[in-house]
Amino acid sequence: MFVAWRDLRFAKGRFALMGAVIVLITLLVGLLSGLTAGLARENVSAITGLPADRVAFAAPPAGQSVSFTNSTVTEEQWTGWARRPGVTAAAPLGIRTLNAVAGERTAAVSAFGTRPGDGLAPGAVAPGEAVLSGSAAEELDARPGDTVRLGPLEARVSAVAGDASYSHTPVVWTSLDDWQELGQGGTTAGERATVVVLRGDGADWAAGDAAAGTEARTVDGALTAIGSYQAENGSLQLMRGFLFAISALVIGAFFTVWTIQRSGDVAVLKALGASTPYLLRDALGQAVLMLVAGTLLGTGLALGIGALVSGGDVPFVLSPLTVLGPAGVIIVLGAIGSALSIRRITAVDPLTALGSVR
Amino acid sequence: MSLALDAVTLTYPDGDGRLTALDEVSLTVPAGRLTAVVGPSGSGKSSLLAVAATLVAPDRGRVVVAGTDTAGLDAAARAELRRTSIGIVFQQPNLLPSLTAVEQLQVMAHLSGRPPASVRERAMELLDAVGLADRAARRPHQLSGGQRQRVNIARALMNEPALLLVDEPTSALDHERGAAVVALLATLTRDRGTATVLVTHDRAHLSVADTVTTVQDGRLTVAGRA
Numbered sequence: 284m285f286v287a288w289r290d291l292r293f294a295k296g297r298f299a300l301m302g303a304v305i306v307l308i309t310l311l312v313g314l315l316s317g318l319t320a321g322l323a324r325e326n327v328s329a330i331t332g333l334p335a336d337r338v339a340f341a342a343p344p345a346g347q348s349v350s351f352t353n354s355t356v357t358e359e360q361w362t363g364w365a366r367r368p369g370v371t372a373a374a375p376l377g378i379r380t381l382n383a384v385a386g387e388r389t390a391a392v393s394a395f396g397t398r399p400g401d402g403l404a405p406g407a408v409a410p411g412e413a414v415l416s417g418s419a420a421e422e423l424d425a426r427p428g429d430t431v432r433l434g435p436l437e438a439r440v441s442a443v444a445g446d447a448s449y450s451h452t453p454v455v456w457t458s459l460d461d462w463q464e465l466g467q468g469g470t471t472a473g474e475r476a477t478v479v480v481l482r483g484d485g486a487d488w489a490a491g492d493a494a495a496g497t498e499a500r501t502v503d504g505a506l507t508a509i510g511s512y513q514a515e516n517g518s519l520q521l522m523r524g525f526l527f528a529i530s531a532l533v534i535g536a537f538f539t540v541w542t543i544q545r546s547g548d549v550a551v552l553k554a555l556g557a558s559t560p561y562l563l564r565d566a567l568g569q570a571v572l573m574l575v576a577g578t579l580l581g582t583g584l585a586l587g588i589g590a591l592v593s594g595g596d597v598p599f600v601l602s603p604l605t606v607l608g609p610a611g612v613i614i615v616l617g618a619i620g621s622a623l624s625i626r627r628i629t630a631v632d633p634l635t636a637l638g639s640v641r
Numbered sequence: 642m643s644l645a646l647d648a649v650t651l652t653y654p655d656g657d658g659r660l661t662a663l664d665e666v667s668l669t670v671p672a673g674r675l676t677a678v679v680g681p682s683g684s685g686k687s688s689l690l691a692v693a694a695t696l697v698a699p700d701r702g703r704v705v706v707a708g709t710d711t712a713g714l715d716a717a718a719r720a721e722l723r724r725t726s727i728g729i730v731f732q733q734p735n736l737l738p739s740l741t742a743v744e745q746l747q748v749m750a751h752l753s754g755r756p757p758a759s760v761r762e763r764a765m766e767l768l769d770a771v772g773l774a775d776r777a778a779r780r781p782h783q784l785s786g787g788q789r790q791r792v793n794i795a796r797a798l799m800n801e802p803a804l805l806l807v808d809e810p811t812s813a814l815d816h817e818r819g820a821a822v823v824a825l826l827a828t829l830t831r832d833r834g835t836a837t838v839l840v841t842h843d844r845a846h847l848s849v850a851d852t853v854t855t856v857q858d859g860r861l862t863v864a865g866r867a
């Protein structure tokens with residue numbers, strides 16, 4: 284690093300410019316990652332928070348994949364699951380998004396209907412009562428003891444607990460019986476729910492599916508059944524992917540130009556007896572140094588901005604995965620990009636250092 | 642013998658055929674002696690230095706540097722030989738723009754891995770020998786042409802080479818500075834016991850040489866004063 288370190292300081296301006304680009308890209312990727320995770324949490328936290336090994340949907344018609352909106356399971360199906368060997372719990376869960384009204388306030392919420400005693404809700408649910416998630420209570424300005432109206436249903440708020448959110452709406456927990464009265468327009472809903480939440484130990488899920496006419500998914504697999512999640516997450520991940528690719532390309536381009544610029548110096552060093560591995564190490568060390576410095580700074584900024592916004596209305600998750608993950612990826616991709624450009628050091632002929640051609 | 646060339650032939654690709662730059666050249670330079678090489682432009686002087694510096698392998702013939710036959714050495718071994726046994730003084734000073742004068746010398750020690758603690762002292766001593774001790778902290782753009790050329794020479798001596806190869810060191814200098822640089826080379830050759838090959842255009846410099854060799858169309862004629 285004898286020469287590389289001095290080059291860094293000597294060509295400060297150029298490296299600072301490139302470093303600034305890395306800082307900004309890292310910042311952008313960091314914020315995007317936090318936002319992606321934040322949006323995902325608003326979309327799926329109610330599902331990922333379920334005490335479930337599998338989530339069973341009604342088997343979709345041939346050619347379609349399962350979705351929460353199109354799934355309806357019957358009592359026969361969940362009692363069937365409950366009798367399967369190895370299945371320790373089979374709890375029906377009803378999900379419906381609707382408007383809730385409390386006093387003057389209205390808010391779009393997701394009503395999650397569950398049997399009292401199944402332990403899916405963060406508080407005790409009972410007929411005529413509702414457990415509000417924190418943000419539902421906030422949006423409705425409701426406290427325990429208040430009354431909320433969910434469609435045709437009036438329920439007393441029994442507790443405010445948890446922060447479950449589904450498809451960008453806060454969750455209101457009701458009893459399954461109450462839930463079945465919601466939105467069916469008065470027709471007999473029968474003993475129905477949306478999915479069956481399963482727990483089991485060594486259960487044969489495929490055989491259970493065949494017997495009950497369902498499709499059981501892992502919790503992660505069930506997330507793709509939330510329509511908005513897949514579209515949203517997919518496009519955000521695509522943007523992140525592009526940013527990663529752009530950063531690798533920009534860094535590669537910078538070091539290509541830089542390496543060409545100093546090929547005269549490289550020829551001299553080779554003629555003086557520098558081995559090619561020495562020169563490669565030197566140049567790569569320089570690239571990694573700049574990458575690490577730029578990425579650290581960008582990550583620090585992303586952390587700061589993330590901490591500022593994550594308290595407010597912006598869905599933003601600050602975690603090692605959302606902040607340090609992208610930084611690591613940028614360093615690795617940047618190192619690969621610069622390594623590919625620095626490779627041309629190998630081809631520099633020390634003979635060109637001799638004579639007057641320079 | 643610090644340098645021995647034995648019937649060395651070097652050709653370059655030239656259109657469909659080959660151009661013969663060195664034709665059966667034999668030359669020996671013992672330690673402590675300065676051999677001047679003169680000849681018209683394009684006669685093969687730089688090619689001779691390139692072969693001796695192991696920067697290019699000859700088509701035929703033997704090149705022995707400091708007792709090592711260079712035939713069959715791979716690129717890494719040739720780089721090591723250049724590092725340990727060969728000093729090159731370039732026609733253009735070829736200093737690295739980001740390094741100060743003393744660092745231009747120190748880098749030579751770094752090329753071979755862990756440099757000893759005394760590197761800086763040795764570099765300062767050499768800068769002193771070329772009269773630049775007070776310019777040690779200057780970067781190339783802060784030095785005059787003649788000062789740069791003297792750093793170039795000091796750098797070539799840093800690893801105590803057995804063989805010093807000098808390609809037209811005075812072409813970028815005025816006559817007086819050129820003469821001073823050549824005189825310095827002659828002194829260093831004797832003091833440090835290097836075998837020095839000095840390629841020059843300027844006949845005025847020949848007086849300091851022990852041997853004068855003329856190159857003509859890739860062939861040597863020794864007109865020595867040895």
Ligand SMILES: Nc1ncnc2c1ncn2[C@@H]1O[C@H](COP(=O)(O)OP(=O)(O)OP(=O)(O)O)[C@@H](O)[C@H]1O
Binds near residue numbers: 654684
């Ligand atoms: N890399 C090369 N490829 C092809 N031909 C070359 C190459 N280098 C030199 N030559 C040719 O070899 C011959 C000898 O060149 P060389 O550079 O050794 O001459 P020189 O004596 O150093 O000339 P000058 O005094 O102008 O520096 C010339 O005809 C030149 O055109």
Ligand SMILES: [Mg+2]
Binds near residue numbers: 638686687688
């Ligand atoms: Mg020449």
